Amino acid sequence: MALTEEDIRKRAYILWEKAGQPAGQMDTFWYEAEKELIAERKLQGEISPHLPDLAAN
Secondary structure, eight states, X not given: OOOOHHHHHHXXXXXXXXXXXXXXXXXXXXXXXXXXXXXXXXXXXXXXXXXXXXXXX
């Protein structure tokens, strides 16, 4: 299953809510959500494990 913008948006919203809904940090939550979802999908074999690790950046 391909990673979609909607998947990232939903995860970013959850992260933002858990953090207390801070203003002006949506980019931070977006990138964190993207990293989490890619890592999860790599573990599930849905994404090639040879893709660069975004968490290392």
